[in-house]
Amino acid sequence: xxxxxxxxxxxxxxxxxxxxxxxxxxxxxxxxxxxxxxxxxxxxxxxxxxxxxxxxxxxxxxxxxxxxxxxxxxxxxxxxxxxxxxxxxxxxxxxxxxxxxxxxxxxxxxxxxxxxxxxxxxxxxxxxxxxxxxxxxxxxxxxxxxxxxxxxxxxxxxxxxxxxxxxxxxxxxxxxxxxxxxxxxxxxxxxxxxxxxxxxxxxxxxxxxxxxxxxxxxxxxxxxxxxxxxxxxxxxxxxxxxxxxxxxxxxxxxxxxxxxxxxxxxxxxxxxxxxxxxxxxxxxxxxxxxxxxxxxxxxxxxxxxxxxxxxxxxxxxxxxxxxxxxxxxxxxxxxxxxxxxxxxxxxxxxxxxxxxxxxxxxxxxxxxxxxxxxxxxxxxxxxxxxxxxxxxxxxxxxxxxxxxxxx
Numbered sequence: 284x285x286x287x288x289x290x291x292x293x294x295x296x297x298x299x300x301x302x303x304x305x306x307x308x309x310x311x312x313x314x315x316x317x318x319x320x321x322x323x324x325x326x327x328x329x330x331x332x333x334x335x336x337x338x339x340x341x342x343x344x345x346x347x348x349x350x351x352x353x354x355x356x357x358x359x360x361x362x363x364x365x366x367x368x369x370x371x372x373x374x375x376x377x378x379x380x381x382x383x384x385x386x387x388x389x390x391x392x393x394x395x396x397x398x399x400x401x402x403x404x405x406x407x408x409x410x411x412x413x414x415x416x417x418x419x420x421x422x423x424x425x426x427x428x429x430x431x432x433x434x435x436x437x438x439x440x441x442x443x444x445x446x447x448x449x450x451x452x453x454x455x456x457x458x459x460x461x462x463x464x465x466x467x468x469x470x471x472x473x474x475x476x477x478x479x480x481x482x483x484x485x486x487x488x489x490x491x492x493x494x495x496x497x498x499x500x501x502x503x504x505x506x507x508x509x510x511x512x513x514x515x516x517x518x519x520x521x522x523x524x525x526x527x528x529x530x531x532x533x534x535x536x537x538x539x540x541x542x543x544x545x546x547x548x549x550x551x552x553x554x555x556x557x558x559x560x561x562x563x564x565x566x567x568x569x570x571x572x573x574x575x576x577x578x579x580x581x582x583x584x585x586x587x588x589x590x591x592x593x594x595x596x597x598x599x600x601x602x603x604x605x606x607x608x609x610x611x612x613x614x615x616x617x618x619x620x621x622x623x624x625x626x627x628x629x630x631x632x633x634x635x636x637x638x639x640x641x642x643x644x645x646x647x648x649x650x651x652x653x654x655x656x657x658x659x660x661x662x663x664x665x666x667x668x669x670x671x672x673x674x675x676x677x678x679x680x681x682x683x684x685x686x687x688x689x690x
Contacts, residue, residue, distance in 0.1 A: 309680050311680065311681050311682075311683050312667050312669070312680045313669050313683055313685055314634055314665050314668055314683060314684055316664070316665055316666075317660050317661065317662055317665070318663075319615055319662060320653065321612050322610070322611045322612075322616060322649075322650055322653055322655055323607060323610050324607075324608045324610070324650060325605045325608065326545065326605070327603075327604070327651075328537055328582075328604050328606070329535075329601060329604060330534055330535040330602045330603075330604045331534050331599065331601055331602070332532070332534075332589075332591075332596050332597070332599065332600045333526075333531070333533075333598050334504075334506060334527050334528055334531070334532060334598055335527050335530050335532040335588065336501065336527040337501075337506070337525065337527070338524070338525060339523070339524050340365055340366075340497050340498070340500065340521065340522045340523040340525060341520065341522070342368065342517065342519065342522055344368060344516075346370055346495065346515075347368065347369050347516070348366055348367070348368060348369075348510050348522070349366075349368060349369035350367050350512060351508070351511065352366060352367075353505050353523075354505070355506065355507065356504065356505065356594075357505045358504055359499040359503065360499065360502045361502045362499060363499045364497070365498060365510075365523055366497040366522055367495060367496050368496075368516060369495070370495050410459070413458060414455065417451040420448045420451050423444050424441070424444035424445055424448050427441050427444045499525045501525055501526075501527070502525075502527075503526050504525065504528045505524070505525055506524055506525070506528065506598040507598070508522075508523045509522060526598060528594040528597075528598070529591040529592060529593075531596055531598075532588060533553070533565055533602065534585075534586060535584070535585040535586070535606070536577055536580070536583075536585075538582055539582065539583065545606060545608065546567065549606055549607060550565070550607045551564070551589075551606050551607070552565075552604070552607075553602050553603070554602065555600055555603070558595070558596075561595075563589050563590070563596070565587040567585055567606075568586055568587060569585070570583070571584050587604075611647075611648060614647070614655040615657075615660065615662060616654065616655055617631060617644075617654060617656055618652060618668045618685075619649065619652055619653065620670055621666045621668045621669070622646075622654065622670065623670055625641065629643070629645075630642050630643040630659065631644060631659075631666040632666065632674055632675075632676065633664055634665040634666070634682045637679055637680060638678070638679055639678045640677075642659050642660060642664075642666075643659055644656050644657075644658065645657045645659060665684075668685055
């Protein structure tokens with residue numbers, strides 16, 4: 284009997300030994316050490332590019348596009364001809380206006396000299412002739428008067444001589460009146476008025492001619508060209524847009540929660556999928572006054588300015604943007620993947636003597652991979668660097684270090 288009891292005891296001890304030997308080993312978990320590091324908080328978003336200054340090339344008259352002299356992307360100077368609207372009547376009207384102006388100017392010149400040269404010469408010749416005749420008639424009348432005093436000439440002869448003098452004097456006065464009338468008809472004031480009217484009429488035609496040519500309102504790049512030969516244009520319709528492409532204006536779409544971290548002067552790093560490997564620098568020049576919907580996002584439009592040598596980035600390009608919001612040197616950090624939430628609180632699982640313990644923490648700024656710990660952890664603590672739900676509090680673990688936080 285005693286042997287049988289002893290045998291049972293030995294068997295029980297063996298079973299316990301086997302069970303103890305089969306107890307599971309502590310579970311391995313990925314872990315990181317809480318360390319201090321420089322922390323750069325970035326806001327990652329997108330932006331669209333547009334010229335820093337631009338003006339539309341607008342048609343000022345109705346007509347059909349006759350020719351287009353540039354193409355999109357061309358650099359142009361202010362006043363350069365970009366396109367022309369056809370108007371066949373302009374050339375003939377301009378020629379008629381120039382002829383009318385020349386005629387009016389000739390009339391003004393003639394008035395300043397006392398009338399047309401032909402009429403002035405005719406009147407002058409007639410006056411000379413009449414003066415000679417008047418002198419002769421007066422001599423004849425004087426001779427007859429002397430003869431009549433001696434009764435050698437009749438009274439009728441004397442009256443006839445006097446009548447001839449009076450007639451010539453009347454003709455001479457009439458010629459003088461013609462000269463005065465000639466000067467009055469072509470007076471300087473009237474002639475100058477006609478010149479002014481002709482000049483204004485010609486200028487109106489030339490203004491129409493100038494409006495038929497669409498010119499660049501500013502120096503820059505033709506970044507949008509909608510006009511094509513044969514297109515019909517209405518007054519006020521835009522045929523093209525010319526803009527200043529260096530510097531470039533960026534419209535940066537920042538999500539509402541991040542807007543409070545963006546201030547004027549902040550630096551941006553800009554990239555473009557169409558130019559892999561290239562990076563441009565920009566700076567914030569204006570923060571938004573309102574928040575608007577952009578698809579499913581609520582964003583503010585932050586305005587930035589970016590140098591754009593050789594107009595490498597075109598207007599309308601969709602760009603990738605990183606905003607350097609805040610930088611802290613020597614911040615206490617943990618990996619972002621270590622963060623967990625429990626009952627609305629933010630925390631981590633810390634490894635203490637091989638057992639996982641919950642730690643509630645308070646965080647500050649964050650970068651792409653790290654988050655600043657303001658309270659709840661100390662430098663050198665070990666935390667689970669994974670949010671996998673299989674790791675729970677009180678679990679016995681063996682930490683597998685992934686290196687210092689942030690590496």
